[in-house]
Amino acid sequence: GQSLEQPSEVTAVEGAIVQINCTYQTSGFYGLSWYQQHDGGAPTFLSYNALDGLEETGRFSSFLSRSDSYGYLLLQELQMKDSASYFCAVRASSASKIIFGSGTRLSIRP
Amino acid sequence: SAVISQKPSRDICQRGTSLTIQCQVDSQVTMMFWYRQQPGQSLTLIATANQGSEATYESGFVIDKFPISRPNLTFSTLTVSNMSPEDSSIYLCSVARTSGIYEQYFGPGTRLTVT
DSSP: OOEEEOOSEEEEETTSOEEEEEEEEOSSOOEEEEEEEOTTSOOEEEEEESSSEEEEETTEEEEEETTTTEEEEEEOSOOGGGOEEEEEEEEOTTOSSOEEOOOEEEEEEO | OOOEEEEOSEEEEOTTOOEEEEEEESSOOSEEEEEEEOTTSOEEEEEEEOTTSOOEEOTTOOTTTSOEEEEETTEEEEEEOSOOGGGOEEEEEEEEETTEEEEEEEOOOEEEEEO
């Protein structure tokens, strides 16, 4: 089976940096994706890591350690509009689908 | 990316009835998926809609309850049959490019309330 763990809630201050962690257990592993979802909106794709290391896209970066079955999403220069839920998702090697984590609700204070 | 529309955006239905949700994509895609999401919860995959063949259902979801059609590469429907209040949820369709199943694009969702 597959399981993903991420914190349910994270609070940060505008302008700061926040890291959202995700640990996973899968039978086989292709890669880790991250999605953002604002209240009332649809999930939107942020990033994907198939190999170890850091991928940077503007203010957002995503990291993967395959040996530790661990990844994180790093958000820099936080803005109020970054308040949303963030989901990690994994694709197991034998499946044509991805499985989503339970989501982390990020709240940003002025 | 892909532009995806869903109809209806929301509906309130009586128990025992059925609702068909439509998903339209602005370009041809191989893989389409249907998810369910309770407010504040994660996304649960219902099934993969395969063009030209039967949908592939996840554990806990059956074709009699959630029949899916995929008549072409830009359109799919999900029917929620014989509804009960437990079916109240947000239903989302998504698409993925052939080489990028990890990168999915979602429709705006259909908010269903069953009374």
